[in-house]
Amino acid sequence: MKRPFDFWYIFEAILDLLPYLVSTFMMLILSILGGTILGSILAWTKIRRRPLATGFADFYIYIIRACPPIVLLFLVFYGLPEILLRGFGIDTNHFSQLFFVVITFSLLFSATMAEVIRSAVAAIDKGQREAALSIGLSDMQAFIRIILPQATIIALPNFANSLIVLLKEGALAYTIGFIDVMGKGILMIGNQYGAHALEIYIALGLLYWSITIFLEQVFQKMEMKFAPDKVYRVEKRSEKERRKHEF
């Protein structure tokens, strides 16, 4: 039996869903952390060009990239407990779904981040490093003070893109019973025997759209802040100079 479309129910649904954004963001933040750390290690391995390690990194990235997120999710959900139990004697029965979700999306994100970081570092002219060495900086100092800040700016747009992809792929986490906004939405539909499904999906769509727009804005601001030599400062400076000439 289907109830008629109820426009106002969309807002009711949004209010019911809102608290579950906490889980969505928790999953996102932990996956970004894990994925970025792992991705940095992979990128570093590839930059150093040690044949064996690079080969391993390439293989790993290939495997993860070629795996549909939902397949990887179930591989981790069913496979990891087996490995942990047989290999290390760790019982995962009481582990929350968040654990498996974060592991999955960290793995996914790390493969993307490895390429994002590697290409950003590779984009920096090697003269930057040489100039730093020539005035007596160590390799490490040159990397941290000169190369990394510039690479971060280059990586930022790609990072933002990957993050938005991750946000959307993250909606799959409900399939293993993780209750984030998506999971809650599915539960609400189920509890009402499929009634108001359309309203709830519209509510979910609105939520994901808003988060994406919000993230895009944040990253645009960050790009301007981190790129001190780009348009932003020039405008600010010319404004300052104009004011100076007025006096």
Added chain:
Amino acid sequence: MLEIKNIHKRFGNTEVLKGVDLNVEKGDVVVILGPSGSGKTTLLRSINFLERADQGSMVFGDKKYSFQKASKKEILEVRKKTAFVFQNYNLFQNKTALENVTEGLVIGRNIPKKKAYEKAVEILTKVGLSDRYDFYPSQLSGGQQQRVGIARAIAVEPEVILFDEPTSALDPELIGEVLQVMKQLAKEGTTMIVVTHEITFAQEVASKVIFMDEGRIIECGTADQVIKHPKEERTKQFLRRITNDMEYAI
């Protein structure tokens, strides 16, 4: 003060340096001339270990370094005694003109920030950029960028400054302002090794001119000897070509 012996370097199958000796005294301005591919830039980069030469050694001050075997610590030591001015300036893009100069002082030499700042201001004023302290490299002209590059090099008070074609990426109009700064340095007794195609500069300030071709030193002497009265046919040929170019330049 700096004595290079029998330096060899090869890239793959090409031997770029085939045993070069070079002697630099304190206060010398050594100008290295030569066609492209003659190994002059590689020689300069090897002195600073930006390139690792395959053979040869160098006595710098009272210490001897092997090009092939120098340890990380020794390399850092040499780099602290030298400074490098690059063809493409290579200013730190994420730092202002002032920060470009203070970086080597604060991080490389552990000089307190305030002192480094004062010194950087003084040096930038000296190269004529007193109104450009907080401009980023992308906001400066080529000539201004290269003057910041020179300021960054002199700030660390190196015993030798290595110039790798410092004016060859510049518009003809901007070359003058960079050469002027270099002439000023020469006058003050700064020891410099300069790879350049600026013959007039060589004639005016060089205490020693070296002509290189195919990884070897062909001729070496005062500017007068090498440029005005070259002995070797190869040198004459090269000089004829670049001075002809100058006549035809529009």
